[in-house]
Amino acid sequence: MLVIFLGLLFAALTMSTFATVSAGPAHADEVGTDEYEFVLTGNVQFDQKPLDNVLITVEGGGYEASVETDAEGKWKVGVPEKATYTVSLDEETLPKGVVVAKGGNVIEAEFALTKVKSVNFFLGEGTRTTVSFFDQFVNRFVNGLNFGLLLALAAIGLSLIFGTTGLSNFAHAEMITFGALMALLFSVTLGVPIWLAIIIAVVLSAGLGWSLDAVIWKPLRRKGVGLIPLMIVSIGLSLALRYVFQIFVGGGTSQLPGSGLADMKLGPIRLSMIDLASMGISIVVLLAVSYFLLRTRIGKATRAVSDNPSLASASGIDVDGVIRIVWVVGGALAGLSGILWAYFRPGVSWDMGFQILLLVFAAVTLGGLGTAFGALIGSIIVGLFVELSTLWLPSDLKYVGALVVLILVLLLRPQGILGRKERIG
């Protein structure tokens, strides 16, 4: 069955590439201009001569569209919001001997007062330096590692909460967003230095975790509400919180300070200071969490509650206290992961947590529900997979690969990589 499904998928992929080749640019120069009132437009010319069939991709705020230039070298893309969009020109589609001369083939376009924004690329003569497959692979690998590490921060919290309370917490997405929003509030709006803003944001996220437990989850546990109703409550909470965020910050994307830092070159790898710092922070925090879980009394108590709450309670462990600590730690980790995710995307928006929630769930399930170190391994696999898959898949399908892997793993090893068989019953 699965083989047939994959076969169909590949057949469809090859068919569609064939179709795009043969279809030709009939009205390819305008996309979405009827539907949306804001328009990005441009004119691709080299040496006063228009270039046709050049592929332009517009991406931002969850919207993505591509267009090919027409015979006059013109293109137009309608966009839903007056936000910042990334416009990229596919250099592969330029004629031989023509490259983007300066400014790079990716431009950040922001609307001014008008509804139309023109975006133009500076083309020049020259030869493209193509990046070898190996270099691309290494680059993607490092990016994937970075993404996986920040996913791991959120995933470990989710997994600890699942382990100790049995709750599949869909509102974890909003705990991720909350961290980034608080960092934005303190650093940009209130002008606090970014390192302090991050610390404040993480502390506030821990506070959010604590208060969610105190106000909602603890009373519901006392009431004896079952696990599935609890999960549905978390879905309702996630929906409500997400739109509360949107009411406060609007639908746009804002940047945290320092997110535009230039890339440095370390051999084939291109990374910014922020990426390095992000990976460093993730690794240090993950080591600290491991130490906490493996060596401290409370960490051991947490794992005991995860294994068997009644037995833990009978051996004198304060189960409610452990759960409270897990929520605080989970909240802080989710908030930190949100800040790093805001630098990785880059940008802070109201639904940024929800965009990676499924990947976090995939990571937790891959590793084995309820196992903290499984979540770590699962996250790194998901992160690597998402980034490496863009070597072969179009970038708007990069999450699909990770989700397909999730389904495949459940087929072959339902308990996850580190999970034990009894958990799945």
Next chain:
Amino acid sequence: MIDWGAIFSNAAVELISPTTAAYALAALGLAIHFGYTGLLNFGQAGFMALGAYGFAISTLSFGFPVWGAVLVGIGASVIFALILGIPTLRLRADYLAIVTIAAAEIVRLLFTTNTFQSFTGSANGLSGYKGGFAGLNPIPEGRYGFGPFEYNEYDWWLRIVAWSIVALACLFTWQIMRSPWGRVIKGIREDEDAVRALGKNVYSYKMQSLILGGAFGTIAGMIFVLPRAVVPSNYQTSLTFFIYAILLLGGASTILGPVIGSMVFWVLLSFFSGFIARAVEAGWIPFITSIQAGQLRFILVGVAIMLIVIFRPQGIFGNKKELAFVK
């Protein structure tokens, strides 16, 4: 001043709108999954997307007649249900939840990507597939009806077909849940092991339930796109959550619950949005803008889901003894 008449008539229109019918049917499918069988399907949006795209693509790209396009959509949803069910129906309920939600996102992303643009229209979606359905319309041209319920012949035809399908689906579900098959299904919800001990193939029954409820969702997806265009961003996970809100509101293991739930949900939502929007215009609520007023409805739905589950888990019509989530 606030125009109460317009607010009420806009709300009343939702009572019989095709969108309400589509949500009712999708919620009925979910009632079979969740309410009767205890399957946590969070991918109903995926089934609806398959219905919408299956119908639209087979009409536009392959020129299928209406019945053929409907069959293509249902066929796609059966295959989808098999792909979902084979790895997960043997596992615990929350695994099915995560896999179905992931699968629905995969479906949406595959329909959104530029790779298949010639078939799916990528982010812009599809339109212009309604000719075949409108061609079957026996009602002569003109406007009919009274008060707020005045529509042209296409809109009436759509409403009649949509609600007839809902009625037939309700009748079918009612009959099938009274049959021996339905008793096994409810038994699985109550105690899977007991049913297995009686020699029933639980896995196969669950799969049948997943396919049946998924097919309802698929047909709902087709009804959903007949008054509008197919746009991939409509099939986000929040669509599934809205349908869950409707189902929980009406009562998860009832026949009429999803239908009444959908009517109540849409009338209240329209009334609420209309009231807030006009109150903002009239300056009654000075601290929010009209865009923010539009977002309040999602907050309301979210809070409503939480409150219903906590305080009245059986919904409006449900029986507390027949709860899908006793455990």
